[in-house]
Amino acid sequence: MDFSETAERISQKVMSHGHAVEKTAIETKLRRLVEEFGVPLAEAERTVTNEMAREFSISGLQAGGPGEAKTLDALVPGEWVTVECKVVALTAPPSPSISQTGIAADQTAAVRFVVWSRANAPVLKEGNWYRFESAVVDQYRGSVNLKVHSGTTIREVPGGGAIKPVITPIAALRPGIASVRGKVIQEWEATHDRILQSGLIADETGSVRFVTWKEEGRERLNPGTVYTVFYATVDEFNGRLSLTLNTATVVPEEGDIEVSRGDASFEGAFVHLAPGSGLIKRCPVGGCNRVLSRQNYCPVHEIQPNFQYDLRIKGWLDNGEETREVLIPRAETESLVGMTLEQARELAENTPLGMDEVFLRFRDALLGRYLSCRGREIDGRLLVSGCTRLRFQPERLADLLNRAGGSA
Amino acid sequence: MTNGTETSPAPRREGGFEREPARRVFAGELRESRIHFKEGQDEKSPSFVLLPTGARCNRVFFVGTLTEKKKQGEQNLFYRARVVDPTGTFFVMAGSYQPDAMQQIARIEPPSFVAVVGKPNVYQTPDGAVLISVRCESITPVDKETRDQWVLDCAAATLDRLEKGASTPDGERARKEYGMDPAIFRKMAYEALAQLRL
Numbered sequence: 001m002d003f004s005e006t007a008e009r010i011s012q013k014v015m016s017h018g019h020a021v022e023k024t025a026i027e028t029k030l031r032r033l034v035e036e037f038g039v040p041l042a043e044a045e046r047t048v049t050n051e052m053a054r055e056f057s058i059s060g061l062q063a064g065g066p067g068e069a070k071t072l073d074a075l076v077p078g079e080w081v082t083v084e085c086k087v088v089a090l091t092a093p094p095s096p097s098i099s100q101t102g103i104a105a106d107q108t109a110a111v112r113f114v115v116w117s118r119a120n121a122p123v124l125k126e127g128n129w130y131r132f133e134s135a136v137v138d139q140y141r142g143s144v145n146l147k148v149h150s151g152t153t154i155r156e157v158p159g160g161g162a163i164k165p166v167i168t169p170i171a172a173l174r175p176g177i178a179s180v181r182g183k184v185i186q187e188w189e190a191t192h193d194r195i196l197q198s199g200l201i202a203d204e205t206g207s208v209r210f211v212t213w214k215e216e217g218r219e220r221l222n223p224g225t226v227y228t229v230f231y232a233t234v235d236e237f238n239g240r241l242s243l244t245l246n247t248a249t250v251v252p253e254e255g256d257i258e259v260s261r262g263d264a265s266f267e268g269a270f271v272h273l274a275p276g277s278g279l280i281k282r283c284p285v286g287g288c289n290r291v292l293s294r295q296n297y298c299p300v301h302e303i304q305p306n307f308q309y310d311l312r313i314k315g316w317l318d319n320g321e322e323t324r325e326v327l328i329p330r331a332e333t334e335s336l337v338g339m340t341l342e343q344a345r346e347l348a349e350n351t352p353l354g355m356d357e358v359f360l361r362f363r364d365a366l367l368g369r370y371l372s373c374r375g376r377e378i379d380g381r382l383l384v385s386g387c388t389r390l391r392f393q394p395e396r397l398a399d400l401l402n403r404a405g406g407s408a
Numbered sequence: 409m410t411n412g413t414e415t416s417p418a419p420r421r422e423g424g425f426e427r428e429p430a431r432r433v434f435a436g437e438l439r440e441s442r443i444h445f446k447e448g449q450d451e452k453s454p455s456f457v458l459l460p461t462g463a464r465c466n467r468v469f470f471v472g473t474l475t476e477k478k479k480q481g482e483q484n485l486f487y488r489a490r491v492v493d494p495t496g497t498f499f500v501m502a503g504s505y506q507p508d509a510m511q512q513i514a515r516i517e518p519p520s521f522v523a524v525v526g527k528p529n530v531y532q533t534p535d536g537a538v539l540i541s542v543r544c545e546s547i548t549p550v551d552k553e554t555r556d557q558w559v560l561d562c563a564a565a566t567l568d569r570l571e572k573g574a575s576t577p578d579g580e581r582a583r584k585e586y587g588m589d590p591a592i593f594r595k596m597a598y599e600a601l602a603q604l605r606l
Binding site for chain 2: 269271272316318319320321322323325363364367368369370390391392393396397400401403404405
């Protein structure tokens with residue numbers, strides 16, 4: 001391995017501070033670290049540079065040289081790095097010990113960055129390019145994060161040209177920062193005061209939940225519209241992914257895209273019918289559709305005597321190895337149970353148990369039966385768009401007899 | 409219906425709730441189970457019965473014929489029932505902690521095909537005999553076709569477990585602790601299937 005170039009760079013730096021140093025001595029130190037101790041060259045360079053800095057009491061001596069900046073897609077947690085990138089978004093710092101947070105991007109990737117208040121770093125401006133020297137790469141909630149601390153030097157640099165963010169197919173999302181192009185296919189009622197909007201965005205490959213927190217300048221997305229979302233934050237919570245749009249630039253697109261209809265499927269025995277199945281009442285207020293309590297109470301719109309009836313099945317399928325929660329809407333429910341919404345309503349009105357009677361009939365019609373369901377899977381729950389009862393297959397019996405008897 | 413590639417136990421997702429799958433097991437195999445254990449110190453962590461073919465089971469699903477039911481107790485009313493499959497008898501219990509199952513059982517007149525979902529427990533009687541009973545979560549009348557489907561499903565699951573043998577940690581443990589000849593269970597599956605042909 002050739003150490004002369006690295007040794008040259010270190011000696012140049014030391015000499016620029018007015019100290020004489022022998023290049024061959026540096027080369028020997030590097031060689032020893034790399035060849036004897038298996039230290040990576042970049043790390044060896046840092047070690048030797050620091051050693052020189054201590055020896056000659058030089059402060060602010062940095063390893064590395066121009067052109068050694070890493071690209072963002074090559075960052076590995078635990079590294080000290082030099083990168084050149086553009087600040088593409090700034091977000092509100094979550095704590096006073098953090099002065100700035102946001103997203104930095106180059107041609108290859110985008111990462112979240114954090115500037116600690118104690119770093120005394122210059123204030124970064126959105127849209128500018130900066131060179132970060134000795135920033136630390138770490139991992140935060142499963143995604144790579146660039147930390148700016150007091151040892152990091154930041155310098156504004158001339159722009160590195162326009163960045164064309166890479167669009168990630170939704171099915172391939174991982175925690176971190178990503179850009180997607182997708183259609184808003186569902187909008188959900190906010191479950192928290194601070195949520196401006198949450199829902200589901202889908203492309204050809206799959207769908208993912210999104211959330212926009214209330215913040216100045218943030219707008220709601222229109223259901224049914226296709227958007228290109230640049231630099232959203234992909235978080236993982238309880239094994240599910242979610243896109244946070246507060247960091248993102250969202251651009252509406254012309255036209256439409258074919259979204260994945262959901263091709264998840266599951267076969268198994270129906271082993272549990274959950275409460276909330278059968279005949280239910282829904283809130284009639286436009287866009288609400290929440291299930292009402294027995295007293296016709298909607299958690300948002302209070303008492304709603306003019307509710308609408310609906311039928312559904314909530315429950316669990318089980319194949320002996322795995323279980324899947326299924327949610328079956330009215331149309332599929334009617335054909336599966338053999339009871340229409342109208343019949344269910346009449347039954348509820350004309351029997352002493354009322355809506356419970358429908359639940360009990362559902363239970364008798366479903367439990368223990370083998371079903372095949374397909375639909376869209378969200379958060380481990382299958383939203384069923386097609387469901388059939390499986391039948392006894394005589395050919396399977398023949399196969400199994402062979403299997404059990406054949407190799408006995 | 410069986411997933412041959414899945415190895416048990418499935419890794420539990422941190423923080424998230426995962427429903428324990430209901431194992432398919434013939435009465436003849438469940439009867440031979442002796443080992444029960446709990447993973448984790450938590451009061452709520454699930455307990456398991458180790459099946460001789462090598463799978464942990466916290467829950468079972470079976471379809472058979474309810475042949476007998478008996479009401480017992482005065483203050484704490486509960487039902488005992490016998491459900492028969494082609495290989496033997498499951499002992500089923502439903503007490504006041506399973507009110508839904510108790511009401512279901514009250515309405516079923518034996519003999520009747522029933523589908524049962526429940527949790528197996530291993531008991532030792534004072535004279536040293538071991539009894540496996542299933543505390544039922546639900547017991548529902550079904551048709552013969554569903555029973556036949558279950559026999560196929562259960563035979564396939566049993567053969568899957570046998571074919572995996574000692575290649576899973578639970579399989580290895582069962583092999584070591586029970587030391588039973590796998591051929592017994594293969595024959596059991598074969599005979600259960602053969603009855604369907606009649």
